[in-house]
């Protein structure tokens with residue numbers, strides 16, 4: 001029973017990562033935009049939703065006790081708006097300027113989480129974030145199961161939405177721009193506008209994931225949104241298969257499993273004093289894995305189903 | 320305003336500028352934003368520390384501080400070793416990772432991503448080997464001497480500023496006046512045409528890594544000497560480095576240096592107003608302002 | 624004596640989509656050959672593959688009897704191959720002198736200054752302001768600099784991709800006069816050209832490339848009245864509509 005409860009907990013966490021990974025897939029997989037500030041977008045969603053839904057607390061502003069759904073919605077809006085701003089600033093320029101700027105966004109937001117204590121609770125973070133189905137909290141099994149179902153439903157909804165968009169004219173235009181910007185432009189598509197829309201949509205989904213995760217755990221702190229997270233999500237999408245929504249979900253579960261197992265392994269093998277140090281080996285492993293996949297199987301486990309490339313009569317460079 | 324901020328800004332700006340040189344060169348010649356560059360600074364500092372430890376074991380006298388500085392002859396010697404090792408690290412990484420991706424014709428952004436993955440791995444490897452505990456080149460304490468106008472500086476700090484200026488000037492002369500420098504500028508404009516002109520582009524790429532990693536190592540040692548050595552020191556400098564390279568204009572060595580000094584000075588003055596806890600955000604604000612107002616930077620030739 | 628041999632050369636940007644689909648011909652030393660063909664036929668791709676800028680998927684290329692297939696471009700320059708690309712053929716952010724200095728770097732130290740002088744003497748337009756940025760040159764002057772750069776290394780085979788593109792008739796005359804002088808010194812010339820009339824005075828032999836394959840190889844004068852050329856090009860159109 002305990003094992004099943006743990007499995008449910010594990011899967012729920014993996015599902016929250018799957019949402020982030022799906023958001024990244026819109027930006028990277030479909031559009032080719034490199035976001036190095038994922039943790040910032042996720043954190044923003046978590047903090048916005050938490051600030052709106054937590055009960056009033058003496059030591060900080062916010063705490064409106066609003067329903068969870070309102071928090072999630074606000075997170076989506078906040079993530080979208082932030083992505084829109086970043087996109088307006090950089091999407092006209094070379095692709096790596098976006099990478100550098102998003103990296104900076106994450107650093108800056110991390111500082112906001114840390115330092116604006118009156119809003120975010122500072123280094124201690126925010127607790128008492130309302131959890132969905134809190135009434136069931138006494139029964140661990142049922143509670144974990146309904147939460148898993150809820151999170152999986154969010155993943156499913158996002159997945160269906162994205163698959164629908166992918167097949168819509170908008171999705172085709174998006175990939176046309178990614179494959180051959182000049183040709184797409186000649187067909188009357190506006191590449192900057194399309195990229196901006198995709199980046200905002202991806203940012204909104206990431207922030208939603210942050211909110212879902214925050215409400216599932218019930219507690220957030222700046223330390224949850226380090227560059228580490230950005231890096232994990234990248235590994236997830238690249239392993240699973242960028243451009244493929246099912247790949248994004250599969251990668252999230254897989255990499256999260258590798259992460260959890262290697263973490264457990266380290267706490268078995270290494271003495272307590274050495275564990276923090278050994279944990280850095282986990283990151284080394286994922287980093288090397290990311291590079292190895294980029295070198296030898298850049299399409300990931302589930303490669304993208306290419307429809308546009310065929311139209312253009314050209315194959316992609318990475319196969 | 321506390322005039323001491325001028326000295327503090329120039330000192331940290333020297334480190335940032337020196338580090339940004341490698342970043343701006345790899346950006347203009349290899350054409351990608353290299354996220355591992357910050358880690359070259361950290362690795363440079365740790366590798367130098369290791370060499371210094373070995374040297375100290377061989378000859379104890381090398382560790383004794385040489386007046387007026389806080390370190391002995393061992394450190395300059397160790398830097399030589401550290402530079403060689405850091406360069407080897409960069410060339411090795413190019414051989415096994417970036418070079419292969421280039422040869423395959425991978426998109427720039429794939430290479431940027433690989434550099435991001437390698438950066439996480441390199442940084443965590445440092446943490447694993449040396450632990451997160453800060454390390455120091457020297458235990459000697461230095462007294463800051465008054466310079467007039469309410470400013471004080473330690474001999475180490477003045478040495479860092481002086482050495483940086485000498486290095487940057489020398490490098491600038493090499494790039495503007497030597498055949499190697501001409502070849503570097505040619506490759507940064509058009510690598511394919513460079514081959515047609517008879518330039519061995521692979522060699523230019525190697526020279527770029529050698530200069531970039533060498534400067535990164537020295538910058539890392541300076542940062543380690545003036546503050547402390549931590550596995551995350553390079554990562555924390557990454558945003559200031561990018562901001563300096565873009566502010567100065569991608570590809571410009573004097574630009575990177577000037578950008579570094581500006582960022583160092585702005586940081587030093589701004590923390591007096593907004594508080595030291597916001598230091599890391601200052602270079603981000605500068606970066607955003609540059610992207611909005613002058614994306615090609617101070618010395619940049621073309622729009623990015 | 625053969626200067627350049629192409630043997631069933633296949634090349635392109637993607638292995639599954641070759642642009643040059645098996646081209647064979649031999650150029651004798653001192654010969655001047657022009658390559659004609661409709662837009663997109665693969666002329667530039669073929670010449671770039673010979674120059675080491677585009678991957679070869681099959682076949683062989685020989686320069687002066689030595690196998691050079693797939694060698695990187697900077698090594699070919701050392702072996703006596705000179706190439707002037709169709710576009711972006713000079714470094715605009717370097718000075719005129721620096722452009723020549725880069726090429727001179729391959730020569731023995733004592734010859735460098737002399738060869739640069741010789742090139743500046745050959746192209747008076749360049750010698751008046753050698754320290755100016757090459758980006759400030761006009762279209763014709765750019766072609767001159769590009770040719771001067773390639774000639775500086777005294778190549779055995781000089782390949783030029785549409786040196787007359789975008790030039791006024793007067794300038795075309797100038798460029799071709801220069802090329803004729805070069806050809807007269809015994810340099811083997813390979814010229815991609817759209818302008819048949821201009822090519823006529825300079826080259827003895829013409830190759831016609833249609834859709835990545837050789838459609839004709841014969842004396843340039845045969846193409847004089849444009850009838851044969853029209854048929855060859857039209858053949859290409861017909862094939863295209865059938866496909």
Ligand SMILES: Nc1ncnc2c1ncn2[C@@H]1O[C@H](COP(=O)(O)OP(=O)(O)OP(=O)(O)O)[C@@H](O)[C@H]1O
Nearest residue numbers: 636642660661662663664665666667668669709817
């Ligand atoms: N860098 C490239 N990548 C992919 N395909 C290319 C590239 N350059 C050219 N092509 C394709 O190769 C084919 C042949 O082009 P090429 O430039 O060799 O023609 P060309 O005969 O020189 O034409 P033109 O007379 O217009 O110069 C064209 O279909 C073109 O689209």
Ligand SMILES: [Mg+2]
Nearest residue numbers: 666667668709
């Ligand atoms: Mg052409």
